[in-house]
Amino acid sequence: MCTVSYIPTADGFFLTSNRDEKKTRSNAIHPTVYNNGEFKIIYPKDPDGKGTWIAINTKGIAAVLLNGAFVKYKSKSYYLKSRGLVLMEVINTHSPKDELATMILDGIEPFTLIICSKQSLIEFRWDGVLRHIKNLDPKKAGIWSSATLYDEHAVLKRTEWFKRWQLQKPSPLEDEVMDFHHFAGEACFEGLIINREKVKTVSVTCLALKEEKISITYNDLQNETIYAITEVLY
Template identity: 30%
Template sequence: MCTASWNIDKEGLRLFFNRDEQRTRSAAVPPRFFESEGVRYVAPIDPDGGGTWISVNEFGQVAYLLNNYSKTTEGERFKSRGELPIKLAACSQRSEALGIICSLKLTDYRPFFLGLANRESLEIFGWDGCNLESIHPDLPVITTSSFRSDEVQKYRKDRYRYWMGSAGGNSTEKQRRFHFETSDSDSAFGPMMYRPDARTQSVTWLDVSSESVVLSYQEILEEKSKLEEPIVLNCKIRKESLAR
């Protein structure tokens, strides 16, 4: 029940992520600094599972996670999918992240979509419980929903087309408007969604350039949204090393 969209141009990567969750789930811990194998990274934390849905490190490497509701798997115990972005947080290059993913016992996890990005490239992988494959969306947006999945995905993609094709405003502002849009006809359909059992809990957006990573985070509360101060990391990576 999440939505991510992205844009890569000469300025770098801009990525937005709406995290949708059950209302019974604990409130997330806002993004903060961590360190893994000597590498600094930033991530919000899900206190129930101990993992995260998005991480970015000082090398400008991003990992983000969505549940794959179109696939189901049988099993008594699974590891938290939120472990995955944290496992990848120390990677200085995309090739390192790919190596880690391929080394994991993926049958320990329920189906997921995992995005790997930096300021020059983005790739999405889908795990269906049996196979891991590269995903190629027809638009720079991926969205999932456990409720009327096909209809919700079509609605959100249509709204993405509407906003990005609309006149006026720059692409960043259009992308932001898309992620904060609610549906007038059915509140479960909008990128900013509300259902009796679940709702959008937060919006995270990243700007990754050759000089820095800026992570902004807005917690979506029932009564009033809370905007955290942006977190800035100075990038260590050189341009020629990014895509490796």
């Protein structure tokens, strides 16, 4: 849950995530459509935490999780609930912002959530003590990197890569967005796809809202498999 980009389009958006995880963590379950009774939700599932790091629902709301808030911190041995379950609670509501404003977060590890729809773009950070909520311009693209893996220098470099790429691709297609998330960067240590001693990029996921439809494209880098699902908004 470590590199995320948001790109607005003429009729929707792309929300894309590179998931960087410990090599000892179980492989995720590929994306599936789940029905909560009021609307459907599409997401891959984390078999360890039982939640997810990225999801989109048929109300046109998408959310993605990054580890950490602003700075690197020392992780505790125990937390009350997985951050992936927080995302699940948020994506199961009609108003994620209201849910986050009242949700009890004490005992949950610091995280950042990016939540978007056609009309809004929200950056929510929980630093372990306080909530920090920003309403961003949904007409402006953005990129975020996990505070637990990337220092300020790495974050700035990624922002520069993104800006240069945007100049070359002002109206990108989904394949071009996925290409950026696969190939941007300078080396395996600093690129968007990483392979370090204990951590590596295990998947790239692109959520899209376009033409009154939602879709997910999930590239499982561990199994070298791509999954794609499309659903109609309602």
